[in-house]
Amino acid sequence: MMIMLLRTTLVATLALGSQAFTSYHHHGVTLTHLGASASSSVSIEAVGQDLNTALEGCQDEVAKTVNVAVGSSPTTGRLGLIATKNIKKGEVCLAMPLDDRYMLTADVARDVVFMGVLPEKFEGWTGDAGLIALLILNELARTAEQGIQLPARGDEVQALMKAWVSALPSPEEMKQSHPLLWSEEDQEILQLSSTNKIYRVLDDIEEDVAWLSERVFTDEKLPETVVINGEERPCFSQDGFRWAVALAQSRAVFVDSALRLLPLMDMCNHDDEGEEITRGMMGPFKMTKGAQIIAAQSYTAGDEIFCSYGPKSAADYLLEHGFCPPQCWKTAVSELTFDVDQDDRFYDDKLDILEFETYDQAPMDPAQSFDVISSPGRDGEPDPAMIQFVRLCKLGATDAFLLESIFRKEVWGFMSMPVSEGNELKVVNAVSEACQQAIDDLKQCPEGGPEVCTRLRESETKALSRTLAYLQREKEALDLKEYYQERRLKDLGLDSEWAPEDDMSADLGYGQTRTPGGADYDW
Numbered sequence: 001m002m003i004m005l006l007r008t009t010l011v012a013t014l015a016l017g018s019q020a021f022t023s024y025h026h027h028g029v030t031l032t033h034l035g036a037s038a039s040s041s042v043s044i045e046a047v048g049q050d051l052n053t054a055l056e057g058c059q060d061e062v063a064k065t066v067n068v069a070v071g072s073s074p075t076t077g078r079l080g081l082i083a084t085k086n087i088k089k090g091e092v093c094l095a096m097p098l099d100d101r102y103m104l105t106a107d108v109a110r111d112v113v114f115m116g117v118l119p120e121k122f123e124g125w126t127g128d129a130g131l132i133a134l135l136i137l138n139e140l141a142r143t144a145e146q147g148i149q150l151p152a153r154g155d156e157v158q159a160l161m162k163a164w165v166s167a168l169p170s171p172e173e174m175k176q177s178h179p180l181l182w183s184e185e186d187q188e189i190l191q192l193s194s195t196n197k198i199y200r201v202l203d204d205i206e207e208d209v210a211w212l213s214e215r216v217f218t219d220e221k222l223p224e225t226v227v228i229n230g231e232e233r234p235c236f237s238q239d240g241f242r243w244a245v246a247l248a249q250s251r252a253v254f255v256d257s258a259l260r261l262l263p264l265m266d267m268c269n270h271d272d273e274g275e276e277i278t279r280g281m282m283g284p285f286k287m288t289k290g291a292q293i294i295a296a297q298s299y300t301a302g303d304e305i306f307c308s309y310g311p312k313s314a315a316d317y318l319l320e321h322g323f324c325p326p327q328c329w330k331t332a333v334s335e336l337t338f339d340v341d342q343d344d345r346f347y348d349d350k351l352d353i354l355e356f357e358t359y360d361q362a363p364m365d366p367a368q369s370f371d372v373i374s375s376p377g378r379d380g381e382p383d384p385a386m387i388q389f390v391r392l393c394k395l396g397a398t399d400a401f402l403l404e405s406i407f408r409k410e411v412w413g414f415m416s417m418p419v420s421e422g423n424e425l426k427v428v429n430a431v432s433e434a435c436q437q438a439i440d441d442l443k444q445c446p447e448g449g450p451e452v453c454t455r456l457r458e459s460e461t462k463a464l465s466r467t468l469a470y471l472q473r474e475k476e477a478l479d480l481k482e483y484y485q486e487r488r489l490k491d492l493g494l495d496s497e498w499a500p501e502d503d504m505s506a507d508l509g510y511g512q513t514r515t516p517g518g519a520d521y522d523w
Helices: 002-018 038-062 106-113 127-142 155-167 184-193 198-215 238-251 314-321 326-330 347-356 384-394 397-403 421-443 451-476 484-491 500-504
Strands: 068-072 079-083 092-097 225-228 231-234 253-255 258-261 278-282 288-294 304-307 332-339 367-374
Touching (some): 038 068, 038 079, 079 092, 079 304, 092 278, 106 258, 127 155, 127 225, 127 238, 127 258, 184 198, 184 421, 184 451, 198 238, 238 314, 314 326, 314 451, 332 421, 347 384, 347 397, 367 384, 397 421, 421 451
Antiparallel strands (some): 068 079, 225 231, 278 288, 332 367
């Protein structure tokens, strides 16, 4: 019965192919990038059917609610999740327990699969995504009876994982869609088209690969290449790791305070109007932690269901998922980075404040990046957190007394408001210069390259220009602001002008003398 239902679903899915969809994408692999032919479409359907068959064999173990099947997506040319029944808005489409047997997380990599191979509490330059990437490569190796045979799982769950690995886009496919696998020429264009630099990510990957190649990839259980679907794929190598990091960044979701990749659930494509994948409690007594996809609208059996990958800038969407949905273009975002000058005579004091005295915030590094934003209804005002940080960076001269130990626990709060006209001028100039420099750098990008890079440059230039215009207005009104000294005098009640008659007030309780015989003692 289940197999018949899945076949019916796939037929219904194909019937949707003539409908017009414009706002849905999946992990950067789009129909226009793939140029999918009829033969490739059949291949995609076969891969999806294999995954459904494997799911049928272990559904009770890996999912609590399954109202979807994997099928060919008419919006991407690859796979998506297709409703197997009519689903109302707000209903659960798919719910999966957070189970280490099939869930890919940094903790599973460190504490289970690569325990004893990686140092305890290992964190590479690529963070949790890099650790999840190692698990993807291990699952790829396990399909060829190689790799580390952990975590332990039954044959049915292993069959699901093998089918899932086979369904992942190949490195060759992703060369057309994900920036981490673009040609060097296109990556250089992207590097010059955004303040969110792809070279930083690529450098992090290279740093991790260099370390892993010496200490991990030399294990004989970890193959450099494997053959899957008759095709040789890079595995525990630089190319394999870069491919796996791209998959981890595009498919993992942040659920229950950790980055997690849930096979099957990761097949859900993006829609700006969708709901994000969220934590849910499931099981007979709602005691089991899990992740779930909630329907943001009503679906008919055979419809593709969608989720949202969350609010992100266009550059973040492109670097992580390989595409930019329409919604992200409505808000122009660019990134600026500031740091405490190492030659600053108060460098150590400022580092101490950032590390220990930022109240309930986590310790801060001496270099921080912030977004500048332009969107409808906003006038270009910079992030208050950025201004607060830059005020501390520029604190000095006659304002340096605020760095004394007596103010140490209060100085970070002081930075949330203007300190002095001199300090505020330095802040406005520093942020203005950073904006102008970023605009000038974006203008240096040569024409050509991916069209999305051109749109990205235009969007970020808009955000930077809007912020620059706001700061120019601020600079002209510095004398109208209230600074620390004025606020302090006001707090002490010393902000008004003195007059002699003030000392003659009958209510004045100090500086008075007793009138002889004026006491009212009751002897």
